Amino acid sequence: MENETLQLFVVGINYKTSTVSEREILQINRKEISSALNYFNSRKEVEGVVIVSTCNRLEFYLTLKQDAQPFTVVNDFFFEKKKISIKQKQNLFYIYSDTEVALHLFKVITGLDSMLLGEYQVQGQIKEAYSLACSQKSADKILHKLFHAAFRVGKNVRSKTKIGSGKQSLSGVAFQIIKEKIRKEDVITIVGVNQNTKIIAEKLHNHGFMHLICVNRTLYKAEELAEKYNGLAFDLDNLHEPLIISKCIFSCTGSADYIINSDILNHSYSKSRNPSLIVDMAVPRDINPDGINKEIEIIDLEGLKKYLNVQKSDIENDIPLANKIISDEVKIFEVWNESQKDDYLGVFAEKVESIRLQLLDETKLQVSEEELLLLDKFSRSLLHRMKSTITQTMLLNNELQEK
Numbered sequence: 001m002e003n004e005t006l007q008l009f010v011v012g013i014n015y016k017t018s019t020v021s022e023r024e025i026l027q028i029n030r031k032e033i034s035s036a037l038n039y040f041n042s043r044k045e046v047e048g049v050v051i052v053s054t055c056n057r058l059e060f061y062l063t064l065k066q067d068a069q070p071f072t073v074v075n076d077f078f079f080e081k082k083k084i085s086i087k088q089k090q091n092l093f094y095i096y097s098d099t100e101v102a103l104h105l106f107k108v109i110t111g112l113d114s115m116l117l118g119e120y121q122v123q124g125q126i127k128e129a130y131s132l133a134c135s136q137k138s139a140d141k142i143l144h145k146l147f148h149a150a151f152r153v154g155k156n157v158r159s160k161t162k163i164g165s166g167k168q169s170l171s172g173v174a175f176q177i178i179k180e181k182i183r184k185e186d187v188i189t190i191v192g193v194n195q196n197t198k199i200i201a202e203k204l205h206n207h208g209f210m211h212l213i214c215v216n217r218t219l220y221k222a223e224e225l226a227e228k229y230n231g232l233a234f235d236l237d238n239l240h241e242p243l244i245i246s247k248c249i250f251s252c253t254g255s256a257d258y259i260i261n262s263d264i265l266n267h268s269y270s271k272s273r274n275p276s277l278i279v280d281m282a283v284p285r286d287i288n289p290d291g292i293n294k295e296i297e298i299i300d301l302e303g304l305k306k307y308l309n310v311q312k313s314d315i316e317n318d319i320p321l322a323n324k325i326i327s328d329e330v331k332i333f334e335v336w337n338e339s340q341k342d343d344y345l346g347v348f349a350e351k352v353e354s355i356r357l358q359l360l361d362e363t364k365l366q367v368s369e370e371e372l373l374l375l376d377k378f379s380r381s382l383l384h385r386m387k388s389t390i391t392q393t394m395l396l397n398n399e400l401q402e403k
Contacts, residue, residue, distance in 0.1 A: 009070040010101045012059035018092045024284030028053045029254040037136040048140030050133040055283040063142045099334045106326040109154040118163040123154045153329045161318035171199040174279045186247035187211040193221040196252040205229040213242040243268040252281040262291035328357045
C-alpha cells in the first residue's frame with residue numbers, strides 16, 4: 001500500500017472530556033488490549049494501531065487507508081467487542097489527524113496534558129502501550145516513527161525543564177491526602193498489586209506508616225508486596241477481615257466490575273467505625289458508592305482534582321520551553337511524514353529540517369520575535385523551492401538518460 005493512501009489519526013476520551021463514570025464503561029484493561037489490537041489488525045482499512053489505556057484516558061492511535069472514518073472504526077470495535085454503541089457519546093471524544101496527532105501525543109507523554117502537570121507515570125504507560133502493539137505486530141511504519149519521536153520528546157522535556165523533575169504522580173497526590181487524614185499508627189489496606197499500589201505502599205512505609213495490609217485476587221502477589229513492607233496479606237475473598245481494622249482503604253485494580261459494595265463497608269463501619277477514608281483510583285471504579293454510609297469519605301479520580309494544589313510556579317515557568325521542544329519535534333515529524341512521498345529527497349528531509357530548526361534556534365537571540373517568525377517562514381519557503389528545483393532537475397536528468 002502506497003504511503004500517500006494512509007492517514008494518521010487519534011480517537012480518544014480523557015478526564016477533560018468526560019467523567020469517571022462516562023469513561024469506566026468504555027475502559028479496556030491490560031488483559032483485553034491484545035484482543036483489541038487483534039480486532040483492529042483484522043480490519044482491512046486499518047494499517048496500524050496502538051491503544052493507550054490509563055485511568056485518565058483511552059486513546060486509539062490509528063493509521064488508516066484512504067477514506068476510512070476513524071470514529072466509525074472505533075465505534076465498530078466497541079459495538080462488536082463490548083456490545084456498546086458510542087455514536088451518542090461522540091461529543092465525549094476528540095479526533096485529531098496527521099501532525100495534530102503528533103502534537104497531542106507529545107503533550108501527553110511530557111505530562112502537559114495530564115490532570116497533574118508533569119505526571120511522570122504516563123511516559124511508562126505509553127511505552128507499555130507501544131510495546132504491546134509491537135508484540136502484536138500492530139504498529140506500522142508511521143506509528144513506529146511517531147512513538148519513537150514521542151519518547152525522544154519526553155526525554156528532552158524532562159532533562160531540559162523542571163516538568164516531571166519531581167516525579168509527580170496521582171499516587172503521590174493520593175499519598176498526601178492519606179498522610180493528612182490518617183495517623184501513622186492506623187491500619188491501611190491496599191487493594192491491588194500494580195505500579196500505583198506499589199508507589200503508595202513505598203511512600204507510606206517510608207513515611208512511618210507501618211501497619212499495611214495488602215489484598216489481591218491472587219494471594220501470592222499480595223504476599224510479595226506485604227513481605228516487602230512487613231505487612232499482612234489477604235485475598236479478595238477474605239477482604240472483610242482487613243476492612244474491619246483498617247482506617248483507610250486505597251484501591252486500584254484492573255477489575256471490570258465493582259469489588260467492594262455498600263453491604264460489606266456499612267457492616268464493617270457499624271462494628272468498628274472503620275474504614276473512615278477510601279481512595280479509589282481505579283477506572284472502572286473498584287468501590288460502588290451507592291448506599292455507603294455518609295460518614296465514610298470516598299475520594300475517586302474526580303475527587304482528586306480538588307487536591308491538586310501542587311507547587312506549580314517553577315514548573316509552569318518551563319512550559320514555554322517544553323512547548324518549543326514539542327513544536328520543533330512536530331515540525332520534524334511533519335516533514336518526515338510528507339517526505340515519504342518523495343523518492344528523491346525523502347531520505348534527507350528529516351535531517352535538513354533538524355538543521356533548519358537548529359539554525360533558527362541559534363539566531364533567536366540576535367533578532368526580535370517578529371523577525372524570527374519571518375526567518376522561519378523564509379527558510380521554509382527556501383527549502384520548499386530548492387526541493388522543487390532539485391526534484392525537477394533529477395527527473396529531467398532521468399528522462400535524458402532514458403533517451
